[in-house]
Amino acid sequence: MALTHLQQLEAESIHIMREVVAEAEKPVMLYSIGKDSSVMHHLAVKAFHPARPPFPLLHVDTTWKFREMYEFRDRMAKQLGIDLIVHVNAEGLKMSIDPFVHGSTIHTDIMKTQALKQALDLYGFDAALGGARRDEETSRAKERIFSFRSAQHHWDPTNQRPELWRLYNCRKQQRESIRVFPLSNWTELDVWQYIHRESIPVVPLYFAKERPVVERSGGLIMVDDNRMPLAHGEVPGMRKVRFRTLGCYPLTGAIESTADSVIAIIQEMLLARTSERQGRVIDHDATASMEKKKQEGYF
């Protein structure tokens, strides 16, 4: 009996994680608290069973995540005994970087891109596993599974190594590092089907619930704490919403939905007419904005 599509995707991801552990000196798994991170952690547990995953998880914390994300992260770390490193860009904190004040571009650069580089350098990680998928965005569709970064964390899209069969060339120069994407060939729907099949816990924000939101330039922004400045006369209203993708709360739009379970989400996706990253402010900046960010070192 041939393996099903989910089994084959799972097999590929496990194979990739094992290659990284076998060949890298100091690997780490990036943990963003989102559904892809939940799936990645689950795959790592399966890949190395009965041993524990032989690498820590790194959360690059912008300090602007949803409160429920922090609760989920801390609960999971405790329950599953995850070796979790949290890194915040201390300089950014001192500068009081605020996405409402400085905008998404500066916030993302300082609190995410720079913070990630700092953390990788600080701990000397030479391979970082990330949950990015090729279906998310066009520049990712052409990125290799093993993606090399210069000592300055730059990505050169015109100089990528060919990847044949199941053979990944993990060799790198001193001070170069690798970003590895085991979920490259998964789609959003695959991820949810796998979460369903494996009963993987995810942040409750993915499920529809009455939440306080304001409408801003066509998007629904959740008022998650009192750092959010309200315009004169702007009053948060309770709407039944959920999130398809999770990032910093001021930059992540909610969608109106009644899907309050994994099955309901899959059902909603089958009827959905917009793509996953539509709710992300960061992608709307300019054409190929993601490609530029990646060249600069964004994951």
Add this chain to the structure above:
Amino acid sequence: MAAADISHYLEAQQHKGLLRFITCGGVDDGKSTLIGRLLYEAHMLYDDQLAALEADSKKVGTQGGDLDFALLLDGLTAERERGITIDVAYRFFSTDTRKFIVADTPGHEQYTRNLVTGASTADAAILLVDARKGVLTQTRRHSYLVSLLGIRHVVLAVNKMDLVDYARTTFAAIEDEYRAFAKQIGLGDICCIPVSALKGDNILTLSDMTRWYHGPTVMGYLETVEVDHARLERAPFRMPVQWVNRPHADFRGFAGIVTSGIIRAGDRIRVQPSGRESRVARLIAYEGDLTHAVPGQPITLSLADEIDARRGDIISSADAPAGVADQFEATIVWMNEQPMLPGRPYWLKIGADTVTATIAHPKYRVNVNTLEHLAAKRLELNEIGVCNVSVDRPIAFDPYRENRDTGGFILIDRLSNNTVGAGLLHFALRRSDNIHWQAVDVDKRARAIQKGQKGCLLWFTGLSGAGKSTIANLVEKKLYARGRHTYLLDGDNVRHGLNRDLGFTDEDRVENIRRVAEVAKLMVDAGLVVLVSFISPFRSERRMARGLVEDGEFIEVFVDAPLAVAEERDPKGLYRKARRGELKNFTGIDSPYEPPEHAEIRVDTTAHTPESAAEHIIAILEERGAVGSV
């Protein structure tokens, strides 16, 4: 969707298969349009993506404002501006029965590398031809590559049928010509479909415009074509060991993917290349132990006996083990701007094993357009050749035709770490089985003790005219005076004898150094202090020489003179000749010199006389104890 429907849907999803395929065709044959059309028809395009596509189509589209599906796939901005897909892009879509991973690979001749990359993981291929142009050279080239990489199922999509009025005769002529060619190269399962990717004819449903056609639609074919699974299940068991799982002293598991065969607890296995045998004790999985595992499944297995297996070994069925050898014939596809040089050492990765490999002169190169065999001294980017390959220790393997995972390898440049080539193993060479290393009783140490010294290899490298031979000569005299047994191998002298058949091309320079390094190794083995004075311009060959002797025995001496100084000295008048164009491939002029990065000794000849340089070298050698008494 009602609750009953969704549970039915989810149930069905648990049985859905996966098909990987590639599309090949020329720049204007409509590959990207076809994939865009498949995504569109499979309802994989969301409103915001469609809106972006509409905007892009108006801005940079080539369809006069109509949806230009090609734009969906041209991800990177640089490529988009050039209007060409230059890399392999992967796309996904799904129907009720299968998930599809599409590798979109370009058709330009110089991009053989991308096509081979995309084909290496594909189960099926769609070849596009323009109905107006028929079977072209590039169609033959793509078919050859697809067949070379072991793809067994091919669709010939005769596209743009709308532009030939859906003429049956046009289609039939193309089909006949293609089938004749496919037979010639041994492509088995061919399906020819008349389509218009732009209009959607015969993509999802049979078109009213081609009522004469009764075969499957493109989507229909993709949903039902058999993947290679049944054949792999019947093949003998193989699992390359990826990682040894040792959470505590009482457990040792071997993790890897089953690449062929079915494995059950209790089965007899052989660890290769060591050849030790045991039985499978358990198949461990997160959900609990498995009774059996099938091809493609990642497993961790434990063995009944405590035998050793390392990353890179292959665990095989004991009844039908893999081959073990250190010399092979293979087809090599070269993927790098730096040509493949016979004799140069590369890393070779196969399964989970990495070894050092050298490649002999190509037996022939294949003209991918005509399939003719041509003579070749090296392989350039996008060239394909058949060569003998030797590796530095025996490895387990299967012929590529039988198993892609245990018969396919990549070659990695040892300096840049780039993947520079791909290889498909054919068979082991007989001489590999028949030549054994003869063990001798009087060894290196015994010979060195008799001479009262330690053998070592002093490797002088530098530009012509830097002063290598002069300094090496002085060093030898001083060592001789101290009672050391020495031998000086000089570049010019060796070229009069052992290497007189070699010229100055890159290939010959590599072979020149290989022979000298091997001779030097024998002399070190004999207990001598060997001085080699050779330009030896390439880092990788010096590294190869270093690898031939033991740690600490190789001492690289960089005789450093700036090009201007060496050229000014020009003791043999060679620079003048090279400048006049009378001497080709002269190091420093029209052939590169790669200076050492970590030489044990560097001599700055602008600051030292040869005499003081030689004294300096002797002092360092004594300090290191490199030429001391045993």
